[in-house]
Each structure stands twice: as structure tokens, then as C-alpha cells.
Amino acid sequence: MQRKPVPPxxxxxxxVREVRDAAPLVPESEDDCCRRLVERAGVHDRGQASAWLVFLTALGAVExxxxxxxxxxxxxxxxxxxANFRENVFLAPEVLDALGDDPRRASDIFETVRERVPRWERTKRQDWExxxxxxxxxxxxxxxxxGLAERADGGYRRPD
Known part of the structure; x- marks a missing residue:
């Protein structure tokens, strides 16, 4: 299953290790885990902590x-x-496939993948783009x- 939340x-x-290490070794509820990430890893708030948990699950760092x-x-x-990022994060494969040898801005890559954004996501915000x-x-x-991309000339490209 691909996950959507991606923290900055x-x-x-x-x-990433610091945030992952703040998660418990023995399973705890999402609320308890979020509290741990805020208190032990300095994650800004519960919303960001929840995004980290879901994202770290996609990466295989949290179960x-x-x-x-x-x-x-x-x-x-x-x-x-x-590998887990590419496989388990929503839009990651398409974003990576849109990279070329020449740098591209994020807005240009968005234009390449925009049709993959679900219709319900488009209708829940006025500025969905x-x-x-x-x-x-x-x-x-x-x-x-x-290591799947590199920054260059104000954009992103495939790594050398």
C-alpha cells in the first residue's frame, strides 16, 4: 500500500534515525507514539508526528x-x-521517473504527474495545484x- 503523508x-x-528511535520498541497507540516523537525527537506537533509515523512505516523504519x-x-x-520510498510512497515512482539529466523545477514535475492526483484531492482544496x-x-x-535525485541549477535531476 502506498502512503501519502510525507513530512518535510x-x-x-x-x-531520520533520531525520529525513528523515538518510536517505541513495543507497539503503542498512534497517540502515544506521536507524543513520544514530539517529546523525544522534537517533532513540532502531533500532526507532524503522525505524518512521520506513516512515512517511516512506508520506509520500513517503523512497523x-x-x-x-x-x-x-x-x-x-x-x-x-x-527502495521502500520508491515503492511505498504515493507519487514517488512517477516523480522519480519524471527526472531527467537536465534540472527540472518542482512545478514542472508536478505538471508531469498532476493527472495522478486523485479527483477527491482536487476538490477538497481551492489551491490544490x-x-x-x-x-x-x-x-x-x-x-x-x-540519493535518488540531486539538486542542480534551482531544480532537480537524476543523480550522476
Whole structure:
């Protein structure tokens, strides 16, 4: 299953480890996990913590069970995170496939993938294009962090 929530990309994989390590080893409810991420990892608020939990689940760094969320006992391997990002994050494959050798702005990549945004997402906001352009940019920033893209000349491109 592909997940939609993508928090803003941090500056380093180490920050991903910090947030993941704030999740419990034994499953706890989403509310308890969110509180832990806010208190132990300095995540801004409960909404951001929830987005982190769902996103870390997509990356395979956190597991979702019937009892709640728990941190994965696996080491965070960048190659595995990158593969899980591509496979489990909504629009990630399309965004990555839209990259070329020449830099492209996030807004141009959004135009390439805009038809993949579900109709109900388009009707729930007046400025859905702006909202989803930002969401595409978040995916691009994560792609850079995970080595799947690089920044160049004010845009993004495939890594060399």
C-alpha cells in the first residue's frame, strides 16, 4: 500500500534515525507514539508526528501492527530506505521517473504527474495545484536525501 503523508525532508539521515528511535520498541497507540516523537525527537506537533509515523512505516523504519506503531529493529540502510520510498510512497515512482539529466523545477514535475492526483484531492482544496506542487517538492527533497535525485541549477535531476 502506498502512503501519502510525507513530512518535510530533514538535513540528514541521522535526523531520520533520531525520529525513528523515538518510536517505541513495543507497539503503542498512534497517540502515544506521536507524543513520544514530539517529546523525544522534537517533532513540532502531533500532526507532524503522525505524518512521520506513516512515512517511516512506508520506509520500513517503523512497523504498524494491530496494537499500534513500533520501531523496526532493522538498521536504517539507505539503499533499503530508497527502495521502500520508491515503492511505498504515493507519487514517488512517477516523480522519480519524471527526472531527467537536465534540472527540472518542482512545478514542472508536478505538471508531469498532476493527472495522478486523485479527483477527491482536487476538490477538497481551492489551491490544490499549489498544495500538490509542495507535496511533489517534498518527495523530491526526500529523493535527494536518499540519493535518488540531486539538486542542480534551482531544480532537480537524476543523480550522476
Amino acid at each position: 525532508a530533514p538535513d540528514s539521515i541521522e535526523r 504498524e501492527t494491530d496494537l499500534g506503531y513500533a520501531r523496526s529493529r532493522e538498521d536504517l540502510d539507505c539503499d533499503a530506505l530508497a 499549489g498544495f500538490w506542487t509542495e507535496r511533489v517538492e517534498r518527495r523530491l527533497d526526500w529523493a535527494v536525501l536518499l
